[in-house]
Amino acid sequence: MIIHTTIDIKASAEDAWEVLGERFGVISEWASAITSSHLEGDLAVGAKRTCHIGGIGGIGPIELHENLVHFDRHNRRLAYEVASGLPKMIRYAVNRWAVVPVDPSRCRVTSDAKINVAWYVTPMVPLMRRRMAADIKKLCEELKLHIEALGANRTAA
Helix, strand or coil: CEEEEEEEECCCHHHHHHHHHHCHHHHHHCCCCEEEEEEECCCCCCCEEEEEECCECCECCEEEEEEEEEEECCCCEEEEEEEECCCCCEEEEEEEEEEEEEECCEEEEEEEEEEEECHHHHHHHHHHHHHHHHHHHHHHHHHHHHHHHHHHHHHHC
16 A cells, blocks of 8 residues: 655755754654654665654554665655564555755655555555554644744744
């Protein structure tokens, strides 16, 4: 299953990329489902992120280990795949993110999550899709609020 999410943010693409891309290892700063996170290695393809999750999609708490498989600062795109920690019913998960400028003070962030499930949960895919889509949408809303708050704090300073 593929879950596509798009959100418009009232901030520059550079500001959004700073949070999403350059601070990839510390997603726990803004994502409420993630209680802690850290990056092992340099911020480049091959880096590994560990996320402790209190619960997401009706699953949890869990510890996910993710591999950064694409990182493009110039085009503001990244992708990571889950290496371990998924429930047995989820066989594979990868998420691709992009930050695209709309104008100097607005950008659009997209997430394309691809999730492969075990054959025995196929009948539950519509329910899983709705639940995971809601969780990813919430994640994007939290990202938006964090980025816009950072911009407001800079303006006030």
